[in-house]
Amino acid sequence: xxxxxxxxxxxxxxxxxxxxxxxxxxxxxxxxxxxxxxxxxxxxxxxxxxxxxxxxxxxxxxxxxxxxxxxxxxxxxxxxxxxxxxxxxxxxxxxxxxxxxxxxxxxxxxxxxxxxxxxxxxxxxxxxxxxxxxxxxxxxxxxxxxxxxxxxxxxxxxxxxxxxxxxxxxxxxxxxxxxxxxxxxxxxxxxxxxxxxxxxxxxxxxxxxxxxxxxxxxxxxxxxxxxxxxxxxxxxxxxxxxxxxxxxxxxxxxxxxxxxxxxxxxxxxxxxxxxxxxxxxxxxxxxxxxxxxxxxxxxxxxxxxxxxxxxxxxxxxxxxxxxxxxxxxxxx
Numbered sequence: 001x002x003x004x005x006x007x008x009x010x011x012x013x014x015x016x017x018x019x020x021x022x023x024x025x026x027x028x029x030x031x032x033x034x035x036x037x038x039x040x041x042x043x044x045x046x047x048x049x050x051x052x053x054x055x056x057x058x059x060x061x062x063x064x065x066x067x068x069x070x071x072x073x074x075x076x077x078x079x080x081x082x083x084x085x086x087x088x089x090x091x092x093x094x095x096x097x098x099x100x101x102x103x104x105x106x107x108x109x110x111x112x113x114x115x116x117x118x119x120x121x122x123x124x125x126x127x128x129x130x131x132x133x134x135x136x137x138x139x140x141x142x143x144x145x146x147x148x149x150x151x152x153x154x155x156x157x158x159x160x161x162x163x164x165x166x167x168x169x170x171x172x173x174x175x176x177x178x179x180x181x182x183x184x185x186x187x188x189x190x191x192x193x194x195x196x197x198x199x200x201x202x203x204x205x206x207x208x209x210x211x212x213x214x215x216x217x218x219x220x221x222x223x224x225x226x227x228x229x230x231x232x233x234x235x236x237x238x239x240x241x242x243x244x245x246x247x248x249x250x251x252x253x254x255x256x257x258x259x260x261x262x263x264x265x266x267x268x269x270x271x272x273x274x275x276x277x278x279x280x281x282x283x284x285x286x287x288x289x290x291x292x293x294x295x296x297x298x299x300x301x302x303x304x305x306x307x308x309x310x311x312x313x314x315x316x317x318x319x320x321x322x323x324x325x326x327x328x329x330x331x332x
Contacts, residue, residue: 110172110179111228117165118221124158125214146274150208155200162214163197166190189305196298199291206288206295212271213299219259225252264306271299 134149170190177183200210229248234241236253275296278284284292 104178106176106179108228110176111224113172114169114224115221115228117168118217121158121162121165121214121217122221124154124161125211125217127154128152128158128211146208146212147205150211152204152207155207155210158214159197159201159210162210163194166194166197170194192298192301196295199295203287203291205285206291209271209274209295209299212267213302215267216263219256219263222252222256222259226256260310265310268299268303268306272296272303275299 128151130149130151137149170187173180173183173186173190180186196213197210200207229252230236234249236246236249241249275292278288279292
């Protein structure tokens with residue numbers, strides 16, 4: 001059945017409201033029918049969105065009302081990839097460059113807040129590690145490197161600055177949700193992070209994990225910098241850009257991908273291996289055994305999110321390459 005046929009069937013099968021002698025019953029019936037109609041509509045639109053993503057239905061074949069509803073649904077369920085990359089809305093492939101942004105004071109202030117506040121967090125994290133031991137442990141196969149390289153000399157300052165940042169940002173996004181693209185995702189992430197921070201604060205032997213996990217803020221910084229320092233949305237590898245601007249955009253883009261792969265795709269999953277080795281060692285104290293399941297569950301959630309975002313990015317890249325290959329083949 002065609003998409004418009006589905007919408008037509010929906011409108012024809014919408015439940016009608018029967019009049020009753022009670023005004024309260026009419027209101028309840030009206031409310032229930034409205035909820036039922038919205039639920040049916042959402043089911044149909046979700047089905048249509050999946051068929052569009054699978055390439056079974058062309059976005060251009062829809063009427064304007066249906067396109068508008070699809071756009072609203074995408075804004076509600078916006079992936080991280082869609083927030084920071086240009087996406088062809090018809091073919092759902094990545095386009096060169098980053099999205100262009102209009103002037104928006106709420107978003108701009110929030111971006112600058114993050115760019116400024118993440119710097120001391122990253123710096124304090126760096127100061128809590130013995131970098132000589134860390135570089136040596138990379139080539140060593142003995143023990144768990146992170147445990148031996150963490151000094152924790154500035155842990156409490158690091159902890160309170162990090163906690164203050166997440167609380168302030170949580171309140172900011174809650175009060176001014178239009179400052180970000182996906183406020184619900186940010187709020188859920190910050191609440192989970194604050195709960196996660198409780199573990200290293202109470203268990204001293206787990207404090208190195210805070211340093212490992214907070215290293216992801218380097219990638220967050222470059223993620224925001226890609227948007228702030230390239231509002232025009234130029235592709236980073238465009239040749240005819242001004243020299244200094246070109247170097248800045250390329251450097252930020254390179255650092256973004258390096259930190260994404262090394263931290264989100266390698267370091268975060270490796271922490272689960274660290275957890276496993278700590279359990280296998282059999283040397284956990286009582287408080288460590290108590291917090292280990294909670295820490296494992298919370299960290300697994302972050303790993304799943306990173307995997308999901310990475311898959312979204314890879315799939316979009318694959319669709320982009322396939323589109324280019326088909327265009328070249330059709331031109332031969």
